[in-house]
Amino acid sequence: MAAWATGINLVLGTAVGWLLARKAFPGRELVDAILTLPFVLPPTVLGYYLLVLIGRRGWLGGWLHDTFGINLIFTWQGAVIAASLVAFPLVLKAARTAFEAVDPQLEQAARVLGLGEWAVFFRVTVPLAWPGILAGTLLVFARSMGEFGATLMVAGSIPGKTQTLSIAVYEAVQAGQDSIANTLVLITSVTCIIVLLVAGRLSPPGTRR
Secondary structure: OHHHHHHHHHHHHHHHHHHHHHOOOOOHHHHHHHHOHHHOOOHHHHHHHHHHHHOOOOHHHHHHHHHHOOOOOOOHHHHHHHHHHHHHHHHHHHHHHHHHOOOHHHHHHHHHOOOOHHHHHHHHHHHHHHHHHHHHHHHHHHHHHOOOHHHHHHHOOOOOOOOOHHHHHHHHHHOOOHHHHHHHHHHHHHHHHHHHHHHHHHOOHHHOO
């Protein structure tokens, strides 16, 4: 689930981050604020919004079910959607900051040398912004792995199908299985520490603490 959510957010977060960093349009900061809402909204609220959207009676979920027979609730795909939504602002903010730090004169110089817009983006802009984007992507992985509230509401906790590490920890504690809970907590903590250390090394020097 975390791997899928990370891949989806890498693509979408990079694209939207570049759009917000490079294109001026009415309501740009409002769009940024809306896309950053998962930072501050409780995960259960996000989970409720997803139920309204992709549930069997939701306008998108109902259409998918009636047209294609697709049901996203209580599936691993639903868990991926929930984790992607919750973690999206992490890569969005990192990507936007990274793109804004790229000197536009370097991009213009590439155009003068004959590169097209796509070539400028993939050969100049992305390589220069990549450390910041990758740092945000690593944080997305850690956040997705630990997501609890929205995932539980949308996908439930089906062992081997939709149960995540954080949900497994909760259920182990509830069942009094302390040894299992300790093992899962250790795995999660070590993984997150490693991710944070790597992300910190990839962040621009001026943003490190």
